[in-house]
Amino acid sequence: MNITTDIVWLHDNLRVADNPLLQFDSRPDQLICLYVLDQRLLDASLLGESTPRLGPARLRFLWQSLMALRGELLQLGSDLSVRIGDPSSIVVQLAERYQARSVRVASHSGFEESQRIDRVAEGLPPCATLERLESGYLFDTDELPFELDDMPASFSAFRQRVEKQWAFKEAVNAPFTLPGWPEDASRGFPPLKAVSEESAFWLPDDRQGFVFMGGEAAAHQRLHHYLWQQNGAESYKKTRNGLLGANFSTRFSPWLAHGCLSARQVYKEVKAWEAVNGANESSQWIVFELLWRDYFHRNAQVEGAALFGDTTIPVPCERFDLWREGKTGVPFIDAAMLELRYTGWISSRSRQNVASFLVNDLEVDWRLGAWWFEHCLIDYDPANNWGNWGHIAGLGRDGRKDRYFNVLKQARHYDPKGLYVAHWLPELGAFDVGIARHQPWRSAPASFNAPCVLPRQWNRWLLDKPEGAPASMAEPINSDVAMAHERLPAQEARLNKSVSTSIEETEEAEE
Numbered sequence: 114m115n116i117t118t119d120i121v122w123l124h125d126n127l128r129v130a131d132n133p134l135l136q137f138d139s140r141p142d143q144l145i146c147l148y149v150l151d152q153r154l155l156d157a158s159l160l161g162e163s164t165p166r167l168g169p170a171r172l173r174f175l176w177q178s179l180m181a182l183r184g185e186l187l188q189l190g191s192d193l194s195v196r197i198g199d200p201s202s203i204v205v206q207l208a209e210r211y212q213a214r215s216v217r218v219a220s221h222s223g224f225e226e227s228q229r230i231d232r233v234a235e236g237l238p239p240c241a242t243l244e245r246l247e248s249g250y251l252f253d254t255d256e257l258p259f260e261l262d263d264m265p266a267s268f269s270a271f272r273q274r275v276e277k278q279w280a281f282k283e284a285v286n287a288p289f290t291l292p293g294w295p296e297d298a299s300r301g302f303p304p305l306k307a308v309s310e311e312s313a314f315w316l317p318d319d320r321q322g323f324v325f326m327g328g329e330a331a332a333h334q335r336l337h338h339y340l341w342q343q344n345g346a347e348s349y350k351k352t353r354n355g356l357l358g359a360n361f362s363t364r365f366s367p368w369l370a371h372g373c374l375s376a377r378q379v380y381k382e383v384k385a386w387e388a389v390n391g392a393n394e395s396s397q398w399i400v401f402e403l404l405w406r407d408y409f410h411r412n413a414q415v416e417g418a419a420l421f422g423d424t425t426i427p428v429p430c431e432r433f434d435l436w437r438e439g440k441t442g443v444p445f446i447d448a449a450m451l452e453l454r455y456t457g458w459i460s461s462r463s464r465q466n467v468a469s470f471l472v473n474d475l476e477v478d479w480r481l482g483a484w485w486f487e488h489c490l491i492d493y494d495p496a497n498n499w500g501n502w503g504h505i506a507g508l509g510r511d512g513r514k515d516r517y518f519n520v521l522k523q524a525r526h527y528d529p530k531g532l533y534v535a536h537w538l539p540e541l542g543a544f545d546v547g548i549a550r551h552q553p554w555r556s557a558p559a560s561f562n563a564p565c566v567l568p569r570q571w572n573r574w575l576l577d578k579p580e581g582a583p584a585s586m587a588e589p590i591n592s593d594v595a596m597a598h599e600r601l602p603a604q605e606a607r608l609n610k611s612v613s614t615s616i617e618e619t620e621e622a623e624e
């Protein structure tokens with residue numbers, strides 16, 4: 114009798130519940146669950162030797178998620194094998210070795226990742242077929258009311274179309290059991306320390322408002338805590354632009370990005386919460402954000418390699434280094450960049466501001482910012498990261514070019530007391546609470562240098578006298594000092610052309 118063996122090749126779907134890869138119409142006799150970490154993600158990147166694409170924070174979260182997944186799979190009678198190398202070759206070799214009937218994998222919206230899957234399809238032995246399933250989104254491709262080639266360019270049009278034909282499969286529970294593991298197949302995985310010492314010893318900064326822990330159980334704990342204990346679906350719309358604390362937004366992103374949680378599971382739980390508490394603007398807004406995620410993933414599929422910009426290689430420059438090190442002299446930017454570096458996560462509000470500042474004010478190639486985010490973020494995923502960066506850089510499919518965020522105005526609006534900036538830049542705690550903390554070079558010019566750039570759009574929002582500074586810092590202000598700061602000629606030209614009213618109108622990203 115022939116023994117059938119299937120391989121489940123996992124990547125960003127590290128969960129047992131609502132995972133179509135683990136639901137079988139025709140159950141094999143044996144199953145191998147495999148995760149392959151692409152060695153290239155650990156190698157030096159364009160940003161330098163010590164800046165691999167997969168940074169220590171995300172690698173740590175990934176390893177936690179894999180360890181948790183192994184525990185879940187063992188309980189279901191299966192196991193997990195984690196390997197490091199070239200994913201396509203390893204999958205093909207395993208399929209040959211076990212004369213697999215099928216390799217099951219979730220289709221991926223990332224260009225590189227789907228090419229990897231294509232290579233497996235081409236290399237499989239004749240006995241094996243590749244099954245590409247969809248996993249993790251709200252809408253599968255065949256549930257969208259349009260063909261991908263006709264996908265609406267803007268998010269608003271995308272949302273209107275899917276809202277008219279709102280139907281997708283419900284999240285399903287984990288299987289009760291899984292087929293057994295082939296006796297001679299290797300299992301388990303290398304300790305994190307052997308993969309990256311830096312990651313094994315990486316600890317998030319104590320100042321972060323929330324500690325992320327990888328894995329499916331931790332994801333569900335957060336989902337339940339946010340909805341049922343924090344009642345987040347009652348307040349999300351009002352609090353989502355917050356900067357400090359654990360609960361101003363859902364913080365589901367790292368689990369969604371690694372697939373410890375699916376969008377449909379979030380949706381199902383929001384609906385359960387609404388059944389008890391009633392729907393409201395906030396509960397609906399959480400679903401609305403999940404639609405942004407679906408939009409960016411479909412957008413990535415349509416864009417392919419173009420999502421990552423043109424093929425020229427951007428060169429890191431001094432302004433980029435100031436930005437990534439949190440040394441631009443603009444507290445609202447520097448605080449966020451320190452938070453990103455030391456915790457692996459920043460709020461949506463901060464992401465939009467630091468991205469706009471890099472692209473529009475510092476005039477640095479947006480791809481460098483996207484690379485840096487890729488290295489730092491725990492929740493990095495290609496579609497959301499590169500899609501959002503392109504969006505802010507004015508390269509989105511909707512054709513809108515003018516996504517400028519006036520970071521000084523934003524700082525005054527979203528951090529009026531300067532609590533966020535003083536949290537990450539303690540030297541600002543010397544100022545009274547208030548907007549002086551956002552402009553230390555105006556409030557205490559003798560103690561703080563002017564920022565590396567001073568866009569004309571800020572003029573309206575600059576303090577014109579020392580305010581809130583302790584006596585030791587408050588010196589008379591030479592109002593020319595800050596404004597005389599050198600600007601790049603190209604920026605000067607652009608700023609001279611820009612019309613202030615249009616900037617005010619277009620400052621906020623589409624919501």
Ligand SMILES: Cc1cc2nc3c(=O)[nH]c(=O)nc-3n(C[C@H](O)[C@H](O)[C@H](O)COP(=O)(O)OP(=O)(O)OC[C@H]3O[C@@H](n4cnc5c(N)ncnc54)[C@H](O)[C@@H]3O)c2cc1C
Nearest residue numbers: 362363364365366402406461464465492493494497498501
């Ligand atoms: C420059 C830039 C880069 C980004 N890079 C990433 C990334 O690599 N990975 C990532 O998951 N998100 C990314 N985002 C989107 C967004 O900032 C994060 O998803 C969100 O801040 C995560 O926090 P949360 O889970 O508390 O989100 P909430 O506000 O609670 O939203 C719930 C969920 O909706 C989805 N969502 C919300 N906003 C967006 C958005 N703009 N685009 C796509 N999905 C969204 C996320 O899955 C999020 O977890 C980026 C945004 C910008 C501006």
